[in-house]
Each structure stands twice: as structure tokens, then as C-alpha cells.
Amino acid sequence: MARRDSDAAIQTARLIQTVDNGRNSNDSFRLLPTLRHELDQRLTSLINLENQQQGATGNRLRDSEKLKETLPILANLLRDGYNHIKALPSYSITPAERSAAFAAYGWTSGNIGSLQGLDRVLALARKALAATPEIEPLAARYPAELLSRIQVSLDILDTSGAGSKVGTRQQATKARNEALRLLILVNARVRLFYGSASDDLDKTAELAKIGLNPRNTSGQRRVAGEPAPTP
Numbered sequence: 001m002a003r004r005d006s007d008a009a010i011q012t013a014r015l016i017q018t019v020d021n022g023r024n025s026n027d028s029f030r031l032l033p034t035l036r037h038e039l040d041q042r043l044t045s046l047i048n049l050e051n052q053q054q055g056a057t058g059n060r061l062r063d064s065e066k067l068k069e070t071l072p073i074l075a076n077l078l079r080d081g082y083n084h085i086k087a088l089p090s091y092s093i094t095p096a097e098r099s100a101a102f103a104a105y106g107w108t109s110g111n112i113g114s115l116q117g118l119d120r121v122l123a124l125a126r127k128a129l130a131a132t133p134e135i136e137p138l139a140a141r142y143p144a145e146l147l148s149r150i151q152v153s154l155d156i157l158d159t160s161g162a163g164s165k166v167g168t169r170q171q172a173t174k175a176r177n178e179a180l181r182l183l184i185l186v187n188a189r190v191r192l193f194y195g196s197a198s199d200d201l202d203k204t205a206e207l208a209k210i211g212l213n214p215r216n217t218s219g220q221r222r223v224a225g226e227p228a229p230t231p
Helices: 002-022 033-087 095-104 118-134 144-164 166-196
Strands: none
Touching: 002 033, 002 166, 033 095, 033 118, 033 144, 033 166, 095 118, 118 144
């Protein structure tokens, strides 16, 4: 459902509230307490979920920017770790120890491979932090400064990773759409209530006060979001 549909439903519900607030208790068009309560609740729910949906979109964009900035940094740090092991002189590490260090850090067959994918970069970063204390010889361990920088970048990516995926926004949008559907329904029920309040049925001029055009046979244009009149 488009944002304009939500805006139209909210505008109608607010107008219904305003008009209803001005009616006295003897007015046959004053909403029944249960119907008014549902209108109020559903309007509040939709407004809150609209804000959440927009917030989720903003968070996703912000987190995506963090990913774009931080992923290459972390990939370069991991590449530094790989090069650290590769650059060790032969007198400080045996070929078997070098191969074992590469494997422990996740460098399969001693090859660096691609560092473009988020999942692999995160996995290698976590492995670097977990494996370092067990690596032998000591010279093959990633330097403390490198590990510290890996941790900082990993924290940023861990924080932004979930928000950068569309799932959060999709869930917020789904909840907003359901709230909108319910508000549209209660707005339609208000129309039916007005139609039952007098012998004019759904031709009553009172409907115009709440932005819902009274039915006529000319097929006049309805307010956005208003249900089609009964033939």
C-alpha cells in the first residue's frame, strides 16, 4: 500500500474524530463508544507504525553506508594479516607451520581468495580474533595492533549488518500495511454507522462533514481511500 493511501486514511480518521468531538450526546450521528475507541486505537497504531517504518528505512540507509565504508577497511586488515604470515622469513617458521597458520586463520590452502563478500570477511575476522592465542609459532600470530583494528571494524559491521538487510524494513512495512488495512475498515464502518443513523441512509449530508461523499447516482468522485458506495 502506498504512502498516499495511509495519508488519506489518517486524514479521514482525524476528521471523523474532530467532528465526533463536537457532537453532543443526543446526536444520533455521534459514534458509539466501542466504535470510537476502535477508531482511536487503530489511528494511533497506524501513526506509530508509519514512524517505525520510516525509521527502519532511515536505519537501513545509514547502516548500508557504514557497510560500504567499513567492509573494505576490514578486508584490507585481513589482507595485512595474510601478508604478515606470508612475509615471515624461512628461518622463523617452517613450511608446515606456515601452512598450519594459514589454515587456522581461514586461508584455505594458503590462498587469500576473494575479500568482497560480507559473510566471508566477517567469518575471517572472527576467526582471527579467536584463533590468534592458539597459533604457533608466536611469530605467526597477528600483531596486537592489527587485532585491535580488526575488532573495531568488526564491531561496526556487526552493529550495522542486521539493519542493512531489507528484512527489518520489510517487517516494519508489513506491520504498517496491516494497521492501514484495519484503519480503512474502521473508517468504512463509520460510513455504515452514519448511513444507519437516519432515513437518508448513505445519502446523508453528514458524511460530507467527515470527508466521505454521500452516495448519489451521478458517480461523483470519492475522497481518496473512501470505499466505493453501495449501488
